[in-house]
Amino acid sequence: METTQSEQLFKEALEVMPGGVNSPVRAFKSVGGTPITFKRGQGAHLEDWDGNRFLDFCCSWGPLVLGHAHPYVRESIEKVLVDGWTFGTPHRSETLLARKVLERVGFADKGRFVNSGTEAVMTAVRLARGVTKRPYILKFDGCYHGHLDSMLVNAGSGLVTFGQSSSAGVPEEIAATTLVVPLDDEAAVEAVFKTHGDKIAAVALETIPANNGLLYQRPEFVAFLRKITREHGTLLLLDEVLVGLRVQPAFAFQHYGVEPDIVTLGKVIGGGFPAAALAAKAEIMDHLAPNGPVYQAGTLSGNPVAMTAGLATLEVLFEQGGWDRLHAVAARFKNGIESGLAATSLPVQYIQTGALFWFSFDSEALPRTADGIGKPGIARYAALHRKLLEKGIYFAPSGYEVGFLSTAMTDADVDGAVATIIETINECYA
Ligand SMILES: Cc1ncc(COP(=O)(O)O)c(C=O)c1O
Known part of the structure; x- marks a missing residue:
């Protein structure tokens, strides 16, 4: 993945803002690598300054329930x-x-x-x-x-x-x-x-x-x-x-x-x-x-x-029917991920409630307390994050963060992402 522009822009940002950011998690400390600097967002997709395109599962940390620039x-x-x-x-x-x-x-x-x-x-x-x-x-x-x-x-x-x-x-x-x-x-x-x-x-x-x-x-x-x-x-x-x-x-x-x-x-x-x-x-x-x-x-x-x-x-x-669409996107995504994971025997837990989702790479059961999340799972997430970026999927740059779905995702976006995510989780355990 070409990242020359993002790297240059982040270098400039580092000179004038602590950590180059205005909110710490954006600095990619948890997943490593240089933060991507985005140039535009349209619908379910983001585009960076190097011309890479990503399906956005972060949605500006939640607000963009309709996707970008609705x-x-x-x-x-x-x-x-x-x-x-x-x-x-x-x-x-x-x-x-x-x-x-x-x-x-x-x-x-x-x-x-x-x-x-x-x-x-x-x-x-x-x-x-x-x-x-x-x-x-x-x-x-x-x-x-x-x-x-x-x-x-x-x-x-x-x-x-x-x-x-x-x-x-x-x-x-x-x-x-x-x-x-x-x-x-x-x-x-x-x-x-x-x-x-x-x-x-x-x-x-x-x-x-x-x-x-x-x-x-x-x-x-x-x-x-x-x-x-x-x-x-x-x-x-x-x-x-x-x-x-x-x-x-x-x-x-x-x-x-x-x-x-x-x-x-x-x-x-x-x-x-x-x-x-x-x-x-x-x-x-x-x-x-x-x-x-x-x-x-x-x-x-x-x-x-x-x-x-x-x-x-x-x-x-x-x-205008937005909620029905969100519900349909959420149901399709949940069904896809759950059946994809069921076909593997990997120790990965998945939870989705409505249009929010999270993978746990640590425990045998989904945690209900903060103690249930461990460093190995967070490290596993970092590897997943990097591989997904290279395949055009933008997840939040920290394993502690949930993923967000938007009404802008088409059925084809969802199906393609599900296949890529499952394939990539498998790669992370190979
Ligand atoms: C539950 C909850 N409360 C408060 C906040 C703080 O909101 P803001 O980042 O807009 O200050 C957040 C931010 O993610 C949050 O998730």
């Missing part, structure tokens, strides 16, 4: 641009998107738009603390909620449940307000509530944890979290920045039949532009400024371009 989304944005792109005032597109998103969320009366998933979770955490007047947040080892200080926290050692900061620059005093427990472990959660129950503002969970492989949780575990939080006056914060509108035509909490107190959303709802949100019942949301004492703001929050992109994306998904 014509309806592009035309909708173009129309808005004619009238200007930001006013710092209320704009009709905010209300339209809020209505559409809330329709899908169901339980919530109000939402607030922000620019990134990190901001949505940061606001939700502050809101939970403001509402409950309690200091602690309980999170789960292996869940990612963005790069706010109080979520950049790992499990402490042994029986210590107070977190340890996972990044330099996060003071231990802040890390100590986050309690970290393993996923899939009711007893651990119970023990923490026994000691600290009256101080926990919120329990935060990625409804289906999908940032450390795809750690599908038992419905009983999610229901248990709902129950124990209610018993202790703690809010349940379900983070759907990644899984929202990817698993079913609404949100993953509906799949579990569990209603959170606050939900955070991102990625798909911005259609590939910077937009994310939190939503809850009015009695919670009205604690936010200007109605209540919990401060939150943003110069470009709810800007017309991102709102319009989100709105157009949801229109295509839910009013």
Whole structure:
């Protein structure tokens, strides 16, 4: 594969940005080699500066559920641009998107738009603390909620449940307000509530944890979290920045039949532009400024371009048959990969939920906790990633990341990719 242009462009990027990137995983550290610099994306395909073409299973880390440069989304944005792109005032597109998103969320009366998933979770955490007047947040080892200080926290050692900061620059005093427990472990959660129950503002969970492989949780575990939080006056914060509108035509909490107190959303709802949100019942949301004492703001929050992109994306998904197409692509891909793997005797586990998928090259059973993912599996993924690139398939450059499907994939794209992926997995074990 020719990579001269990507190498040169990355060399230039390295001179002016730490690691040559604006988000660490893009640097290919986990898979090795030089990151590909893309020039354009159309539909399901990406093209780089060396003229290589790839079928895209990363979809800009999730937002591009319709693939690249979808014509309806592009035309909708173009129309808005004619009238200007930001006013710092209320704009009709905010209300339209809020209505559409809330329709899908169901339980919530109000939402607030922000620019990134990190901001949505940061606001939700502050809101939970403001509402409950309690200091602690309980999170789960292996869940990612963005790069706010109080979520950049790992499990402490042994029986210590107070977190340890996972990044330099996060003071231990802040890390100590986050309690970290393993996923899939009711007893651990119970023990923490026994000691600290009256101080926990919120329990935060990625409804289906999908940032450390795809750690599908038992419905009983999610229901248990709902129950124990209610018993202790703690809010349940379900983070759907990644899984929202990817698993079913609404949100993953509906799949579990569990209603959170606050939900955070991102990625798909911005259609590939910077937009994310939190939503809850009015009695919670009205604690936010200007109605209540919990401060939150943003110069470009709810800007017309991102709102319009989100709105157009949801229109295509839910009013123009997009969801049916996504469902068909997902079913075809799942069927193909599962039968392909069944025909081998390789120790590879596969999980797909809706339009998200992940391969585990480690365990005999699919893991439900972060401990189930090991270095050998991640190394195996690195080899797979490189070989797939050479065959025109772009997977996320880290074995911890899930794959994303898009409506832009044709049946022929799916069938061709399935054959290539299965063949390449076989090569990796040869
Ligand atoms: C579950 C979850 N929460 C929060 C975030 C942070 O979102 P952003 O990268 O938009 O800040 C992510 C990002 O991948 C995520 O997957």
